[in-house]
Amino acid sequence: MLCGERGEAGLDLCRACRHDLPVIDCACLRCAIPLPASHRHHGLCGPCQRQPPAFERCLAPFAYQAPLDHLLQDLKFNRRLALARTLGQLMAQWLAGQAPPLPGRLMPVPLHPARLRERGFNQSLELARPIARRLGLPLDIHGCQRLRNTPPQAGLSARQRHGNLKGAFGVKGTMAGHVAIIDDVMTTGDTVQELARTLRKAGAERVDVWVCARAGSV
Numbered sequence: 001m002l003c004g005e006r007g008e009a010g011l012d013l014c015r016a017c018r019h020d021l022p023v024i025d026c027a028c029l030r031c032a033i034p035l036p037a038s039h040r041h042h043g044l045c046g047p048c049q050r051q052p053p054a055f056e057r058c059l060a061p062f063a064y065q066a067p068l069d070h071l072l073q074d075l076k077f078n079r080r081l082a083l084a085r086t087l088g089q090l091m092a093q094w095l096a097g098q099a100p101p102l103p104g105r106l107m108p109v110p111l112h113p114a115r116l117r118e119r120g121f122n123q124s125l126e127l128a129r130p131i132a133r134r135l136g137l138p139l140d141i142h143g144c145q146r147l148r149n150t151p152p153q154a155g156l157s158a159r160q161r162h163g164n165l166k167g168a169f170g171v172k173g174t175m176a177g178h179v180a181i182i183d184d185v186m187t188t189g190d191t192v193q194e195l196a197r198t199l200r201k202a203g204a205e206r207v208d209v210w211v212c213a214r215a216g217s218v
């Protein structure tokens with residue numbers, strides 16, 4: 001996947017490249033933002049202490065740094081779909097090791113139909129497939145829809161960002177139980193927060209977020 005060497009352990013990635021991936025050593029227990037090792041016993045980042053997010057817990061194996069940032073951009077914008085299989089497998093292996101409370105369903109962040117037509121696939125769904133297989137969890141791809149095709153959050157003020165996503169998602173019928181949202185990267189967290197709020201309002205009892213990479217640091 002990176003250097004062209006043979007992959008190992010059923011992955012499209014050689015041992016050396018795998019060891020070079022930017023794993024997160026110490027993260028906020030709520031939002032997974034990388035924390036300095038000195039915070040290890042503290043647990044929560046400042047923003048989560050002040051105002052806990054709408055989701056229960058975000059889990060992220062990797063920091064959004066080289067080469068993960070390039071890989072995720074390549075997947076999304078250059079349609080390197082094969083990357084999703086490997087990155088999803090890496091997420092699944094890591095999650096299995098973390099042994100988190102397992103949700104009743106996985107919900108990839110839905111794309112608006114216009115965006116889906118343009119891109120040809122939903123990267124979150126493609127990442128979710130290997131996770132669903134490995135952990136034996138059902139994928140929910142119809143229970144929630146993207147109702148509005150919102151512009152990217154980057155470059156907007158905090159106020160604009162909030163308004164931008166209001167009513168972005170709609171649940172068909174009702175939700176129940178424990179849901180894990182799957183996304184490629186979490187940056188501001190606005191999108192998954194809005195989706196988590198929508199799912200909770202529709203009846204989900206607990207919402208977690210599982211992403212491939214977490215951007216930002218404290």
Ligand SMILES: [Zn+2]
Pocket residue numbers: 002003004005013014015016017018
């Ligand atoms: Zn390699």
Ligand SMILES: [Zn+2]
Pocket residue numbers: 028029030031032033044045046047048049
């Ligand atoms: Zn946090």
